[in-house]
Amino acid sequence: MEANTYDFIIVGAGSAGSVLANRLSASGDYRVLCLEAGTEGSNYIWSRIPIGVAKLIDNPAVNWCYSCEPDEGSGQRRIEVPRGKMLGGSSSINGMVFVRGQRQDYDHWAQLGNRGWSYQDVLPLFKMMESYEGGSDEFRGRDGLLKVTDSPQITPFFEKLIQSAEKIGIKRNPDYNGAEQEGIAMTQATINKGRRQSTAYCYLDPARGRPNLTIETGAMAASLILEGKRCVGVRYAVNGQAREARATRELIVSSGSINSPKLLELSGIGQPDLLREHGIEVRHELPGVGENLRDHYSPRMRFSITEKDATFNDKGRGWKLVREVMNYAISRKGFMAMSSVPIRMYFRTREGLDSPDATISVMPFLAERVNRERRIARQRGVTMNINVLRSDSRGSIHIKSTDPAEPPAINFNFLSSELDRTGVIIAMRKGRELMAASPVSDIVGEELAPGPAYQTDEELLEWVRNNAETTYHPVGTCKMGQDAMAVVDDQLRVHGIEGLRVADASIMPTLTSGNTNAPSIMIGEKCSVMVLAAAEGAKAKAAA
Ligand SMILES: Cc1cc2nc3c(=O)[nH]c(=O)nc-3n(C[C@H](O)[C@H](O)[C@H](O)COP(=O)(O)OP(=O)(O)OC[C@H]3O[C@@H](n4cnc5c(N)ncnc54)[C@H](O)[C@@H]3O)c2cc1C
Incomplete structure (x- = not known):
């Protein structure tokens, strides 16, 4: 068993996770590990060519290829649930449509008690992350890492x-x-000069050369390491070989709406009855883990x-x-x-x-x-x-077994x-x-x-x-909020557990009005700001 120690560990290099890997390693002051269960992806020419979506959408080499449990709203069918399994995550296989959502979506999140998430709060992040030539300067960014163009x-x-x-x-x-x-x-699209702008390309590639950033692919997180109510690391496997890595500051789960709640449950965080049913020791009761699943x-x-x-x-x-x-x-x-x-x-x-x-x-x-x-x-x-746009039907995602390789049960309740x-x-x-x-x-x-x-x-x-099919926008399964079913607070910290945040589409309390890649990238940006502020604060305190 190898044990490695970092300041920050990010689990999942998707839309949000890749942003975190870039931003947290940018200053050079922190050692960052980013684990990705999927492949490197650079061999997949189809993920660079926009028309290649057809070759990715049900390709198990780069896609988790989940399907949902039969439910009444879908005539008892098992609808396909594709999710990216490579650097860039779903941003490497998605339809590249770029939509922030509506002002009201974020104001609603703020109204639910999530401070710092109103439209006025998140607009600067949306502007900072993009580079787009159209629109007005009041709303659009010109020199961000993510290139956006008009179809x-x-x-x-x-x-x-x-x-x-x-x-x-x-x-x-x-x-x-x-x-x-x-x-x-x-449509505005994450396409530039005929090439897909995934977060692997826009955020990870520019950061890869940094000596303080380690990216491991084919690295499947199995469970979090908890010491009491503090997360101190992660157990994972590469080519069947078990490994551990330790985080001295924070671990951020960015495994997406399907896999983030699954990882929490496998780590003993979730609904006590469900965990006990699978023989998992209850480390922390959080009834909202895996609930509130919404999709288009x-x-x-x-x-x-x-x-x-x-x-x-x-x-x-x-x-x-x-x-x-x-x-x-x-x-x-x-x-x-x-x-x-x-x-x-x-x-x-x-x-x-x-x-x-x-x-x-x-x-x-x-x-x-x-x-x-x-x-x-x-x-x-x-x-x-x-x-x-803002589907109100809610379902759930829960583990079916303790085997990390086993897909969870996805119940949409459409x-x-x-x-x-x-x-x-x-x-x-x-x-x-x-x-x-x-x-x-x-x-x-x-x-x-x-x-x-x-x-x-x-x-x-x-x-x-x-x-009907889904439009591939599952969100909400580790929702942000203050109520009993919330999993993270408005700083994206898991309620009741120190050193652990979730940052990806799963934290959305409700669906945004449109596709979910841009909001997921924004969530990665916002989490980076909060994590760095906490780390700088801790350093200043230690120095005082
Ligand atoms: C086919 C398809 C088409 C879509 N079209 C659009 C579109 O046109 N426009 C749009 O805005 N949105 C679209 N979306 C949705 C959008 O891409 C997602 O909402 C967004 O990418 C989600 O980001 P995320 O960070 O939450 O998760 P993801 O980007 O899915 O990232 C999660 C990452 O974590 C990794 N991971 C999971 N479990 C583990 C583990 N245990 N250990 C290590 N790594 C792990 C995954 O492999 C993945 O790389 C589409 C999605 C799909 C699948």
Whole structure:
């Protein structure tokens, strides 16, 4: 058994963990260990090319490839739950859509009692972390590590869709990450010069040469080492070999919404009955561990399109695909250089709301699955991801065994909230309204899914239950707060345990209004500030 000692240990090098690895090691004053269960990732060319998402989304070499337990809201199906398992975590396999969420999301977190998390508090972090050319200086950052760009309008289809949205009262929004989110816009993406901007690339690569930063890949954390109510290190395995590392200051769990609660439970932190059921000694009772799971449940509507070359279906096959490959190789442009979800609209499903509560993200192609392989279909068309933005249905994630390699039980409990059921139906009807408005209506063929046979609320809901997928945004399973079910406080310190924080999507008390990569990176930035402030404070105290 090797024992290594560091100032800080970070478990998981994903969206949040990579940020922490960079920031905590930047001054050179602290020794930092970052453990990542997955691979190095640099061999995976598909994680650098935007179109490569299709090759990553169910690839066990770089993806945990979880699936959920059957539940009523999903017609007892086991829906796939992909999660990145490589440096950069899910930011290395995700759809690259860049959305901060709404001002109200963070103000709500603050209202729940989380000091320092209001929009005014987190805006400087969002600005600091990004480099984006559009929008106004009041809201956008120009020289951060993360490059963000606008998806280009490479076919006239996009402008047609925007004009149709305007016809149904949805305005064009030049910056949905600016003053307000509402409207239709080309997606902002973590893509620069045709390359994915994962946190591995933007945060870890610039820090790798630092002598005080150790990054271990293939290093699977099995449990935390607790001495009384203090976390002092972690047990982990590399190639089956057991190791230990010690943290003299703090350990930060950044293993993501699925694996962070699992690691706490395997370490004896969680619901006493559940831990005892598995023969795990209860080290600290925290009933909220693994609860409050929220995600964006998403039906995918599909429409055929009659106009040639309007969608990516024509570009994605045969000699046109060869031309696209050449275009990408030479100029890093074309559909291979884009997010697969290049346009989206945010809108309200009912009057009286303060801000949008639903979004439709349009993928300008139809996809098909042949065995496990996903590819662009021959038929020309578009796919619409429908999301209620702040899903209210809540589920849980809990261990099924004491074996760290065993996936946990993921119970989403989708559509258990009335708000989610009504919201999704209204949003689907909005999708139909959009496609029936000109000019896009001139090139829409037929609604392929759910199809004209599905009209009543009951029929639509039944179709959603049997067909929806997640949008891959699980959050909330180690939620921040002050109530009995909170796992961390507003400094992200695990309630009742010293020297231990959680920093990743699991700490979100509620879902942000949109995709969750940008908020997870912000959480990594904010945690870094808090950890460094505590360390500097401790040093000053010791010196006094
Ligand atoms: C297919 C897909 C598409 C998505 N599309 C988008 C999108 O377009 N835009 C967007 O904003 N968001 C998107 N998301 C969501 C977004 O990427 C995530 O919310 C975000 O990356 C979560 O960050 P995190 O730090 O919480 O976890 P992760 O980035 O998942 O990082 C967790 C890390 O911890 C490691 N780890 C786990 N357990 C252990 C252990 N025991 N020991 C050591 N290491 C461990 C994991 O391997 C991983 O690297 C998508 C996600 C997926 C999976």
